[in-house]
Amino acid sequence: MSRNLPVLVAALLFAVGYGLCATQYPAFLTTRVVGNLLTDSAFLGIVAVGTTFVIIAGGIDLSVGSVVGFTTVFLALAITRWGIPPLAAFGLVLAAATLFGAAMGALIHVFAMPPFIVTLAGMFLARGAGFLLSTESVPIDAPLYAAVSDLALALPGGGRLTLTGGIMLAVFLAGGVLLHATRFGATVYALGGSRQTTALMGVPVGRNTIAVYALSSLLAALAGIVFSLDTASGTPLSAVGVELDAIAAVVIGGTLLTGGQGGLPGTFLGVMIGGLIQTAITFDGTLSSWWTKIATGLLLFAFIALQQGSVALAGRSGRRARTTAGAPVVRPAEARA
Amino acid sequence: MSDTPLLSVRGLSKSFAGHQALAGVDFTLRRGEIHALLGENGAGKSTFIKTVTGIVRRDAGEVRLDGVPIAPRSAEESARAGIATVYQEVGLLPNLTVAQNLFLGREPTRFGLVRGRAMRQRASERLAEFGLAIEVGAPLGSFPVAVQHLVAIARAVDLSAQALILDEPTASLDTHEVTVLFGVMRRLAERGIGIVFVTHFLEQVYAITDRITVLRNGRLVTERETAQFPRLDLVRTMLGRDLAEEEARAETGPRAERTAGPPVLRAEKLGKAGYLQPVDLSVAGGEVVGLAGLLGSGRTETARLLFGAERPDQGRILLDGKPVRIAGPRDALKHRLGYCPEERKTDGIVADLTVRENIVLALQARQGPFRPLGRAAQDRIARDFIAKLDIRPPDPERPIGLLSGGNQQKALLARWLATEPRLLILDEPTRGIDVGAHAEIIRLIRSLCEAGLALLVISSELEEIVTYSDRVIVMRDRAQVAELADGAIDVTAILRAIAAEAPRTAPACQPEPA
Missing domain, CATH: 3.40.50.300 (P-loop containing nucleotide triphosphate hydrolases)
Known part of the structure; x- marks a missing residue:
């Protein structure tokens, strides 16, 4: 129960926040706002899915923002200068990013290096590589891009679920299945509980660690593709600091930074709360958009306090259960025999 | 059932950096028996377990399971071969559910998806065999340690363990929980599983075990049936003393009459x-x-x-x-009050700091971070105690990790004496220090x-x-x-x-x- 508390609180907060916005700006009740909320959150959401895996597995990935930036530049150059068809370029960059993530995972596992340092190095590497390709913004004018920007599912009520918003929802769904209903998902939680114990229980730790970081980078590259589709350009400066936004969304969604607990529904809510704040500030029109950051910061504080509180509470009730409920829980062996 | 013992260990040896931790130990575990493995600290029990299960590589000797020589290279391999170990620290993941813990890495799946309901169903059935009726979908960490132990044992047995090593499973259990654990152990023994039981509780040894093997200083001392091993004999064997000899020896000389004051x-x-x-x-x-x-x-x-x-x-x-x-x-x-802990290396000294820094540590801690001891005062205190306790070499700036065990111990004593307790x-x-330093520490204790x-x-x-x-x-x-x-x-x-x-x-x- 207390494990789900942060998610419930996040859901409640989102609902209350949305309700408040709706009383202020009736447009919030239209599907148009809902559609835009999804589209605007799309690329952060995709990154946050990967970050959720990494954090539940007890790690951290600081390189995702740089991977997004690299991806956008690479795509812009590949499509406009090198004449690679967009779909092939997508495939290339996804594969390259996956390898990049796998290499970081391998370093973390083989040399028992802290993920923070390895992915920090990865962050500089990817960002630097992006700037090597181009130091300025490169517009993309492929027909595919034009076509995609018009591609959307019309929602009843005039809203549009864009392709990018759809991709995010699909990634959340697929990620949810992977995390919550497969052996790999169970292993991710196990790794976050204790790498050593997981190894002692006979689960291959190295392979799974590598897979987690590869997945995170793969999703970052996918987010980069979405970003590039949205902006129809590529710049090495794109998505600076997005890794931190993703971590914030994951934590607000109730995933413990220490690993082993959390889930994707919470991350989805975390991303949506961030998007909601941004939308509300846009609607207001008078506030500086940087208020988004301040609100996110305050929320993070509140949520971490809530998590610590509920963990402490769970600990206390657990101990009480040990003394009072101990007897009925354990049926004496002889009772059965 | 055949006559070959379930687990037969012959001449097992292991040394670490010149120190012989195990010297030609023989051990036999029969089917369906509960066998106590006893010994004091440093007797070689944990080395024995680690060597048999392949966590550390043996230098010499043979391990046969069911008559077949085995040489596992990891806990995992040994579990697959049929020897599972459950340590005092439950080797499971408290953040996963009970069912996930039981089936981690071998969950029932269909089309790559875990069949959650089937898994919980099977987990409940398995645990029912152990007399446990608990909600298997709840996180393991929400249950008492005893239940976690039983789940760990259930997992081990389910992984087709024939020999089960329980390393101090009862250390953190209460009476009732021990009773439940013993019930499970008996039931497993009836099923033909051999259990090696390591414990420090003599009562439990006599309550549950069939036979006892005693190790001392890495050697096998004796193996006997529990029923024919009187308690006094056992304690004597573990400590390595001959009682008759002790009784013959004259009592230690009369001590100086000290008039103790009121209790501190x-x-x-x-x-x-x-x-x-x-x-x-x-x-x-x-x-x-x-x-x-x-x-x-x-x-x-x-x-x-x-x-x-x-x-x-x-x-x-x-x-x-x-x-x-x-x-x-x-x-x-x-x-x-002052406390010199037993584990000098882990709880006591800070190996990279100098002798001086180690000595003033507790005093500084008492003063708090805002009233730092001046360097001159530190030097004076350190030099004082180095002279008083004869710490060698008398160099306050030497990293304490480079000192001998006895001198580290003296520096630790100095740390507490500096706080004027x-x-x-x-x-x-006196653990782990040589004979000369031993006598000196005792002399110090008396003079203090x-x-x-x-x-x-x-x-x-x-x-x-x-x-x-x-x-x-x-x-x-x-x-x-x-x-x-x-x-x-x-x-x-x-x-x-x-x-x-x-x-x-x-x-x-x-x-x-x-």
């Missing part, structure tokens, strides 16, 4: 459920009180409760006759005591305890069992107290009604 520290019914049964003790200035007992008998636990390193849940502590609250080591320091608790002050310090000394070296103690408190199975004063202190008396039959009402030993 008194503990009244100090205890903690599942950790230590209430103890009463008092130490006066100029008095040495010895705490004797086997490993795991509750000696260190007593010290930790006194020092506030563990929170007692009953009883009280009086200093100079006034009740005080010691909520943590900081409070203890404030009341001028009223009471000093020494936990195994003559200077009016109150001392509580924990030691496994019975002769040593006899030579310096004014009173000896004997512990067994986490309870105080005897207190010997002046004339009555000798090795034999201590041995007898340790080995004495516990009264029927003693906890952790109630045999199950069969």
Whole structure:
């Protein structure tokens, strides 16, 4: 129960926040706002899915923002200068990013290096590589891009679920299945509980660690593709600091930074709360958009306090259960025999 | 069933950096028997377990399971071969559910998806065989340690274990939980599984085991049927003393009459459920009180409760006759208590810091971070104690990790003496130091005591305890069992107290009604 508390609180907060916005700006009740909320959150959401895996597995990935930036530049150059068809370029960059993530995972596992340092190095590497390709913004004018920007599912009520918003929802769904209903998902939680114990229980730790970081980078590259589709350009400066936004969304969604607990529904809510704040500030029109950051910061504080509180509470009730409920829980062996 | 023993170990040897941890140990485990593996600290029990299960590589010897030689290279391989180990720390993941823990890595799947309901169903069935009816979808960490142990055993057995090694599974369990665990162990033994049971509780050895193997200093001392192994013999064998010899020996010379003053520290019914049964003790200035007992008998636990390193849940502590609250080591320091822990390497010295820094550590801690000790004062204190305790080499700026064990111990003593304590608790002050330093430490203990310090000394070296103690408190199975004063202190008396039959009402030993 207390494990789900942060998610419930996040859901409640989102609902209350949305309700408040709706009383202020009736447009919030239209599907148009809902559609835009999804589209605007799309690329952060995709990154946050990967970050959720990494954090539940007890790690951290600081390189995702740089991977997004690299991806956008690479795509812009590949499509406009090198004449690679967009779909092939997508495939290339996804594969390259996956390898990049796998290499970081391998370093973390083989040399028992802290993920923070390895992915920090990865962050500089990817960002630097992006700037090597181009130091300025490169517009993309492929027909595919034009076509995609018009591609959307019309929602009843005039809203549009864009392709990018759809991709995010699909990634959340697929990620949810992977995390919550497969052996790999169970292993991710196990790794976050204790790498050593997981190894002692006979689960291959190295392979799974590598897979987690590869997945995170793969999703970052996918987010980069979405970003590039949205902006129809590529710049090495794109998505600076997005890794931190993703971590914030994951934590607000109730995933413990220490690993082993959390889930994707919470991350989805975390991303949506961030998007909601941004939308509300846009609607207001008078506030500086940087208020988004301040609100996110305050929320993070509140949520971490809530998590610590509920963990402490769970600990206390657990101990009480040990003394009072101990007897009925354990049926004496002889009772059965 | 065939005649080949289930697990047969012959001539197992292992040495670490020149130290022979196991020397040609033989061990036989039959099907359906519960076999106690006993020995004091350093006897080689854990090395034995690690070597058999392949966590460390053996130097020589043969391990046969069911007559087939095996050489696992990891705990995982050994589990697959059929030998599973459950350690005191439950080797499972508290953040996963019970069912996930049981089936991690081998979950039933369909089209790559875990069949959650089928998995929980099977988990419930498995655990029902162990008399456990719990919600298998709940996180493991929400259950008491005993249940977690049973789940760990269930996982091990389910992985087709034929031989099960239980390394101190009962250390943190209460009486009822031990009873349940024993029930499961008996049931498994009936199914033909052989169980190696490592424990420090003698009562439990007699309550459940069929045979006993005793190791000492890496060697096999004896293997006997439990029923034909009297308690006193067992204790003697474990400690390596010949009782007849002890009795023949003249009592240690009469000690100088010391008139102990009023108690500096008194503990009244100090205890903690599942950790230590209430103890009463008092130490006066100029008095040495010895705490004797086997490993795991509750000696260190007593010290930790006194020092506030563990929170007692009953009883009280009086200093100079006034009740005080010691909520943590900081409070203890404030009341001028000192504690030299047993694990010098992990709990005591800070190896990379210099001798000077190590010596002033506790004093600085008491002063708090805002009143730093000046360098001149540090130098003076360090030089003072290096001279007084004859720490060698007498270089205050040498990293303490480079000193010998005896000198590290002296520096630790200096650390506490620098805080001018009223009471000093020494936990195994002579462990792991050479004979010369040994005598010196004992001389130091005596001179400290003559200077009016109150001392509580924990030691496994019975002769040593006899030579310096004014009173000896004997512990067994986490309870105080005897207190010997002046004339009555000798090795034999201590041995007898340790080995004495516990009264029927003693906890952790109630045999199950069969």
